[in-house]
Amino acid sequence: HSYIGKAPSSSKKPKTAPQLPAPNVSSVDLDSRYSKKEHKEEKKPRKENKESDEASKEIPRPILDGEFELITLGEDPSKGVKISTELPDLAWKQLKACLRENADLFAWNATEMPGLDPKVAYHQLTIDPAASVVVQRRRRQSP
Secondary structure, eight states: OOSSSSSSOOSSSOOOOOOOOOTTTTOOOOOOHHHHHHHHHSOOOHHHHHHHHHHHSSSOOOOOOOOOOOOOOSOOTEEEEEETTOHHHHHHHHHHHHHHGGGOOOSEEEEEEGTOHHHOOOOOOOOOOOOOOOOOOOOOOOO
């Protein structure tokens, strides 16, 4: 017999405990509520793994917009800053002079800043890399 819809159930049969699967046999739980919950748990990164991943990944640098000129502060050419060429001429000259006067105040690497957490000194967007992309529903402007 083939049935469409629910299969008839007999209320005369006593309910038995679920049987354990035999060795070398996989069992599948077909309850969608639990499988969805487990799927969500698998997608969430664990806290221990997240901390180790953050330490191992490189911190991305922002991409600069516009025209810039590299100004060296001192004798070492690697120690320089970029100043926008779109600044007014007087402000650009004053900024350049101020930076050169105070070049000894700059910290060029993390060893010159003991005890400073890189998270404090660097700004980045808080985007969860595990988040899935969601397309926004299109809204019609005119009927």
